[in-house]
Amino acid sequence: MGSGISPGKTSGILLRTYLPTxxxxxxxxxxxxxxxxxxxxxDPSIGRRGPAxxxxxxxxxxGARNTWVAIHNRRVxxxxxxxxxxxxxxxxxxxxxxxxxxxxVARELLVQALSEARRRRWTYxxxxxxxxxxxxxxxxxxxxxxxxxxxxxxxxxxxxxxSALVPVPGPVIAGRRFQV
Ligand SMILES: CC(C)(COP(=O)(O)OP(=O)(O)OC[C@H]1O[C@@H](n2cnc3c(N)ncnc32)[C@H](O)[C@@H]1OP(=O)(O)O)[C@@H](O)C(=O)NCCC(=O)NCCS
Numbered sequence: 001m002g003s004g005i006s007p008g009k010t011s012g013i014l015l016r017t018y019l020p021t022x023x024x025x026x027x028x029x030x031x032x033x034x035x036x037x038x039x040x041x042x043d044p045s046i047g048r049r050g051p052a053x054x055x056x057x058x059x060x061x062x063g064a065r066n067t068w069v070a071i072h073n074r075r076v077x078x079x080x081x082x083x084x085x086x087x088x089x090x091x092x093x094x095x096x097x098x099x100x101x102x103x104x105v106a107r108e109l110l111v112q113a114l115s116e117a118r119r120r121r122w123t124y125x126x127x128x129x130x131x132x133x134x135x136x137x138x139x140x141x142x143x144x145x146x147x148x149x150x151x152x153x154x155x156x157x158x159x160x161x162x163s164a165l166v167p168v169p170g171p172v173i174a175g176r177r178f179q180v
Contacts, residue, residue: 013077013105015112018059018067025076026069027051033095040132041162058093068112070096070105080109082116089117090126094136110143124149131170131180153178 018026033054034047047054058067062081070078077097083090091113096105117125127145129136151173156163167179 012072013108014071015068015108016071018064018069022069022076023055026055026079029076029079029095029097030054030093032098033093036095036133036135037130040130041165043161043165045161054093066116068109070109072100072105078105078109080113082113084120084122087122088124088126089113089120089122090128092128094127106139107143110140131178132168148173 028051030051031047034051038044038046058081062083066082066084068080068082069076070080077100078095080094081092083092091110094106094109096109113125125145126149127136127140129140131137158164170178170180172178
């Protein structure tokens, strides 16, 4: 199995772990993460507990030393959490400021995640995007995440929120067509 992430061409980006002064920018990035998912699912209730709640949760779960920010011109433009499990690590969340997307920032953060994973002797790195997030899937696939691990299958029970959406055709796996 390949264990590399294709390197990028980004310059002028500094990566470091979270400092308390990053909080306002990180809350803004969480807001952008909610916004992306509200748009995907046409569901305004996504993120209703607010960015401050999510940031606190991230810092509680992962700790500041596992929370990475990308800085450009002294501005925080990217946020990545690393969640250590027993033998592997998970990247959650990953978000790049909308003004600096498609410039290799997510790639840089993922290269950092890979280097942390190797240092800690994790056996693999996991990412768990929603299946409808084509931009995230394309990004992760391009960068090297091409091995499909566990899937989550949903059976929709209500007509509300994301369950009210008209599903679109998804991938064929095990000879069966799924919807996303
Ligand atoms: C997904 C996200 C993190 C990608 O960040 P990014 O910094 O723009 O990604 P990169 O510039 O590092 O992209 C790396 C490669 O991924 C692919 N890619 C990235 N965005 C893409 C897009 N919109 N369409 C198609 N391919 C894309 C490209 O191949 C790109 O390389 P290239 O620009 O040299 O062709 C960013 O779009 C984002 O924050 N989205 C909203 C939040 C979100 O959905 N997060 C993921 C939740 S799991």
